Amino acid sequence: MDTQTSEMSVEAPVLEKLIQTRGVFLDHLLVGQVTPGEILKNSAGHSEVTYWEELLCAVINPDAGRLMAVVDIHQPDGYSGALRRHGSIEYVRFFIDWGRGEGYQSVSLTHFRVSDPPSGAEEDGIPIRQTVSVRFDGNRYWGCVLDGIQPKIRVVLSWNQVPEINPAFAPLFGNVVESRIRVKSEEEMKLLFGQAVGDGGESSGSRFGQAKYIPGAVSLPEIKRF
Numbered sequence: 001m002d003t004q005t006s007e008m009s010v011e012a013p014v015l016e017k018l019i020q021t022r023g024v025f026l027d028h029l030l031v032g033q034v035t036p037g038e039i040l041k042n043s044a045g046h047s048e049v050t051y052w053e054e055l056l057c058a059v060i061n062p063d064a065g066r067l068m069a070v071v072d073i074h075q076p077d078g079y080s081g082a083l084r085r086h087g088s089i090e091y092v093r094f095f096i097d098w099g100r101g102e103g104y105q106s107v108s109l110t111h112f113r114v115s116d117p118p119s120g121a122e123e124d125g126i127p128i129r130q131t132v133s134v135r136f137d138g139n140r141y142w143g144c145v146l147d148g149i150q151p152k153i154r155v156v157l158s159w160n161q162v163p164e165i166n167p168a169f170a171p172l173f174g175n176v177v178e179s180r181i182r183v184k185s186e187e188e189m190k191l192l193f194g195q196a197v198g199d200g201g202e203s204s205g206s207r208f209g210q211a212k213y214i215p216g217a218v219s220l221p222e223i224k225r226f
Contacts, residue, residue, distance in 0.1 A: 018049055022078060022173060026088055026160060047170040052078050053090055053114075055157035056129070057193050058179040061186070065138035067094045067107060068186070069155045069177070070193055073128045079114040079159075087115030090174070092132045093156045093163040098140065099149035104167035107153075108134035131186075154178045 051074060058069040069092055080087045091111045095104040110132050144151050155178075156163040158171035170176065183189045 015051065018051070019078070022052070022159075025172070026080065047172055048175045049173050050175050051075065053157060053159055053174055055092070055155060055175050055177045057181070058094075058153055058155040058177045059181045059183045059189050059192075060141065060151070060153060060179075061133075061183050061189070062138040062141040063184055064186075065135055066133045067096070067136050067153055067155075068131060068133040068183075068189060069094070069157075070189075071112075071130045071132065071157055073114060073130065075127075077116040080116045087113050088160045089113055090130075091156075091158045091160075091162050093158070093165075094134050094136070095154040095156075095167045096136060097152045097154070098144055099151055100144075104154050106165045106167070107136050109162070110134050131189075150180050152178060152180050 054072045054074060056070045056072050058067070061068055071090060071092065089111050090113075091109060093109045094107040096107050097104045112130055112132060141151055154167055154176065156167075156169060156171060156176050157174035158169075159173035161171065161173075163169050163171060181192075183192065
């Protein structure tokens with residue numbers, strides 16, 4: 001079994017640039033004036049920025065026929081910009097490599113909505129975890145295992161931009177995880193990655209998920225956010 005996550009550490013001036021880019025990204029996507037590709041040109045050359053949201057882990061639950069992942073929401077704001085009533089969307093696309101030479105194939109796309117708290121509301125309980133899951137062919141998985149092949153999954157988290165079907169897609173805001181971890185139940189996943197995990201299905205959608213936890217501090221400089 002293996003799991004890989006991408007991390008990024010940036011200096012404060014670069015992060016400030018990314019904060020500005022994120023605000024422009026959101027505002028212009030909402031009004032449909034600028035394409036994501038155009039905004040990427042102003043991202044200071046970075047991708048897989050995990051200051052706001054981060055894919056922590058991905059697992060395979062073949063008995064339930066589910067691929068599952070856990071997303072961490074790191075910040076109390078930065079999810080809806082000036083247009084707070086709209087919020088924004090965290091997209092999660094799942095791929096699987098069955099190990100038979102075909103490479104990664106897209107399985108499904110799911111999402112959940114996030115937003116900044118209303119003006120004057122408390123911003124406690126951050127960070128927050130949210131689980132997402134999609135269906136897949138568990139029987140085919142076990143067939144591969146019986147043949148001595150361990151399938152591998154690739155999961156892409158992308159804020160406010162639908163991840164491409166191309167498995168090489170790298171999000172600007174979000175990250176990518178590859179994993180062969182297998183669990184027997186969602187309860188086992190919670191034991192592995194923390195009990196306080198939001199219950200998200202294929203179209204989960206509360207503000208930040210259903211539960212919260214307090215991990216170690218995010219390893220990025222504390223600066224004023226938009």
